[in-house]
Amino acid sequence: xxxxxxxxxxxxxxxxxxxxxxxxxxxxxxxxxxxxxxxxxxxxxxxxxxxxxxxxxxxxxxxxxxxxxxxxxxxxxxxxxxxxxxxxxxxxxxxxxxxxxxxxxxxxxxxxxxx
Amino acid sequence: xxxxxxxxxxxxxxxxxxxxxxxxxxxxxxxxxxxxxxxxxxxxxxxxxxxxxxxxxxxxxxxxxxxxxxxxxxxxxxxxxxxxxxxxxxxxxxxxxxxxxxxxxxxxxxxxxx
Numbered sequence: 001x002x003x004x005x006x007x008x009x010x011x012x013x014x015x016x017x018x019x020x021x022x023x024x025x026x027x028x029x030x031x032x033x034x035x036x037x038x039x040x041x042x043x044x045x046x047x048x049x050x051x052x053x054x055x056x057x058x059x060x061x062x063x064x065x066x067x068x069x070x071x072x073x074x075x076x077x078x079x080x081x082x083x084x085x086x087x088x089x090x091x092x093x094x095x096x097x098x099x100x101x102x103x104x105x106x107x108x109x110x111x112x113x114x115x
Numbered sequence: 116x117x118x119x120x121x122x123x124x125x126x127x128x129x130x131x132x133x134x135x136x137x138x139x140x141x142x143x144x145x146x147x148x149x150x151x152x153x154x155x156x157x158x159x160x161x162x163x164x165x166x167x168x169x170x171x172x173x174x175x176x177x178x179x180x181x182x183x184x185x186x187x188x189x190x191x192x193x194x195x196x197x198x199x200x201x202x203x204x205x206x207x208x209x210x211x212x213x214x215x216x217x218x219x220x221x222x223x224x225x226x227x228x229x
Contacts, residue, residue, distance in 0.1 A: 004158075032215055043205065043219040044159075093159070101147070101215045106159035 002028045004096050006107035013084055014115055021079045021110045023094030029074035030096035034104060035067075038091040050077050084114040117142045119208050121220035128196050129228050136191040136223050138206030147209040148189040149217065150180055154202045162204075165189065176200070198229045 003026040013019050023033060032051050036044040048064075050056040050071035058064045066088075068080040077096075081088055091111050095104035122137035140146065150162040163174025170182040180191045189206060206220040 034215075034217070041222075041224075043221045044217075046216060046218070049216060095159075095217075097215055099215075101209065103161060103164065104215070104217060106151075108158040 002026075002096070002105040004030075004094065004105045004107040006092075006094055006110050008110060009108065010111040010113070012113045012115065015085055016083055018080055018082045019084055019112060021081075021092055021094075021112075023077045023079070023096065023107050025075045025096040025105070028096075028098060028105075030077075031074065031099050032097050032102075033071055033077040034095045034097075035069060035077075035079050036093045036095070038093055038109070044093060047079075081112065084112070086114045088112065089114045117208065117210055117218050119206055119218050119220040121204075121206055121223050123223045124221065125224045125226070127226045127228065130198055131195050132227075134191070134193040134196045134200075134225070136204055136206075136225070138189045138191065138220055139187050140189070140206075140208045140218075141187065142208065142210050144210060148180070148182060149207040149209070150174065150178070150189070150191050151205045151207060152202045153205065153222075159205070162191070196225070196227050198227045201225060201227045 005024045007022045035047045038044050047062045048056045048058045050069050052071050056069035071077040091109050093109040094107045097104045119140045148165040151159045152162050153159050162178050163172050165172045165182045173179045178193050204223045207217040
C-alpha cells in the first residue's frame with residue numbers, strides 16, 4: 001500500500017515557539033492532504049484539507065493563522081503550529097490521497113508537547 | 116451537520132468470541148464508508164471500505180461490514196477474534212459532495228483476552 005511519513009514523530013517545545021510538522025507521500029503523488037488532531041481517547045478531528053498548489057480549507061473553529069498549512073508539492077505538506085501553547089499539545093496526524101474522494105493513507109502521527 | 120456515532124467505547128472479549136461493533140451515521144445522501152484500525156503505537160490502517168455494490172464488504176484479517184442504508188449503519192463484524200485484534204477501531208464516513216473529507220466516529224477500543 002501507499003506509504004505516508006511524518007516528521008518529527010515527537011517534539012517538545014517551549015510555549016511561544018513555532019513548530020513545523022512535515023507530511024510526505026513516499027511512493028505516490030498526493031493531490032490532497034488532510035491534517036487531523038487526535039486527543040487522548042478521542043476521535044480524529046479534521047483540521048484542514050489542502051490541495052497541492054492552493055490554499056488550505058480549514059474546518060470551523062480551526063484558526064488558520066495559528067495552524068499554517070503549506071502544500072507546495074505533490075509529495076509534501078507542512079503544518080506549522082505558530083506561537084504554540086500548552087493547549088496545542090496533541091497528536092497530529094496527516095493523511096494523503098491521490099484525489100478528492102479517493103482512499104486516504106495515514107501517516108504515523110506527531111506527538112507535540114508544549115511546555 | 117454530518118456525524119458518525121460508534122456505540123461502544125470499550126469492548127472486552129475473550130479469544131474466539133464473535134465481534135460486532137456498531138456504527139451509525141447521519142447524512143441523507145450518497146456516502147462512502149470506512150473502517151480503520153489503529154494498533155497500539157501504530158498508524159491508522161484501512162480495514163475495509165464501501166463505495167457501492169454489494170452491501171456486505173469483506174476486508175483484511177477476516178473482518179467484514181454490512182451497509183444497511185435504511186438504518187444508516189455500517190457495523191463491523193468478525194466471527195472469531197484473536198488477541199492480535201486488540202486495537203482501536205474507527206468508523207468513518209465520506210459524504211459524496213465533501214471533497215474527500217472523512218468524518219470519524221469516536222472510536223471503539225477492543226481488548227481481546229488470551
